[in-house]
Amino acid sequence: MKLRNRAPAEGINAGEEHPLREFAWLAGGAIAVLVAAVVALSLGAQWLAPKLPYRYEARLVGELPAPAAPKDERGRAALAELQALADRLAARMALPEGLRVTVGLRDEGIVNAYATLGGHTVFFRGLVARLDSEDALATVMAHEIAHLALRHPAAALGRGLAVGLVLSVVSAEAGRGVAGAALGQTASLTLLSFNREQEREADRQALRVVAAEYGHVGGAIDLFEAFESMRRARGEGGAPQVEWLQTHPLTERRAQAARDWAAAHGVPADGARRPLPPALAALRGGAAVQR
């Protein structure tokens, strides 16, 4: 027997395939499947939410505390004015049976408002203090009520639960590693696009209601322009915004969309603004609401 070693065989134990080819197949496939799953689940949730009788949602949130109510007299007066505005605008919208819009006012400087399960809408003092007219405030209010009318909070809940379930399975399979994190990022970006679509829809409904209430949509344009100038004042004016990373459509586009909507529906884009009711106007001078 002659003993000899030959050189190790090449290309048998380790493949010659280009690594990027494998990467492209795997990453492309995983992203495509995940985006398709998130889109399907989101569409499903969006389709199902308005069909779900509101009383189930009410039962679900029945245990939750009502939005924070201000404790002092001025705050309570401001809240009452907000609630009156909400009731007036809600009367112009097709709300699900049994849903009553309840407004909350929080004494925080954040410029924001949101709508959530159970017909609750919460305004932050920081937002009210930045608005010049009732028209602008009514645009925000109508936008939030539109979310409620369209059952967006319920759709978001169902979507969040379903997508979370899928992601928990996927990321468990993809290990604690970066692949799981990257897929999670893909899913949340896909969700954001649904979010933006909902915001556009709420904007459209708000424009309709504001036009019916005030006879023009000047307040809505004021509002979106105020958002845009706030963004610029924060020093973000220089950096271009990337829309697909945002929860809302770009503010400059929202103002333009309002003008386009007005032109398309023959509604004036400008007109006399109604002043804010007294207690809400008082919030503007930095007068804080005691919670």
Place this chain on the structure above:
Amino acid sequence: MGALLEIGLFVTLLALGYGVGRVLERRHYASIRRRERELADVLAFTMRFPPASTRAQDAFLVCGSVVVSSDYFKTFVAGLRGLVGGRFRGYESLLERARREALLRLKQDALARGARLVVCVRFESTSITSGRTPSIEVVAYGTALVPRPR
């Protein structure tokens, strides 16, 4: 901008892992092939006993061990591969390099101590994954034989 930064960082790490990993792998293969030619006359076999023709005067244990680590790119692709299964070529070449390197080190050990023949060569590997990027140790060991002078 936070999300954009996160995506940018991720893509950078992925590209870095791929680019650097690819260059290092190519260099390592070149070095392995060169040393395999240099050590071609040190023979290594898996049989348990020396061939009958061998008249050894000395025998001792020789061993070569190597630790290799995956890179960001390979680990990412491995995570995706874990979803669907199948042959993962990124780790195949990583482990092939580790085995060949371990065998080379074993031969180097044998040669340094005057042996030209190693029998009963065995391979073992231990995963030492602690962080996100897995590493593995591959050990080759065997019995080196020094021939009796004629």
